[in-house]
Structure formats: structure tokens, C-alpha cells
Amino acid sequence: MIIEHVWDQSFEGLTNIVDVYVRHLREKVDDAFSIKLLRTVRGVGYSLDDETQT
DSSP states (O other): OHHHHHHOOOOOOOOHHHHHHHHHHHHHTTOOSSSSOEEEETTTEEEEEOTOOO
């Protein structure tokens, strides 16, 4: 669904393009910090969390 919405294309096979871009995003928003905001939800996709909120 991410590929179709972002790139407006329908891919016929498995591709790791979303994984590559998520990795780049993690490098920018997560790697330098102890609190990680970008979460992988298995079987669903990704979410942004704010662990500072209770």
C-alpha cells in the first residue's frame, strides 16, 4: 500500500524499496537518539511513537 500511495505504481513482485527508505528515515530520526520514534509493526507496517508521553 505504501508503494502504491507514494510512488503511484503497482509492483508485480517483492521489492525492498520501502525498507530502504525506512532505513534512511531511521538514520535521520532515530540512530542518534536513545528514544526511538519509528517502530516496525509486524504484519501491519510502521508507526511513529512518542515514548515521552504517558
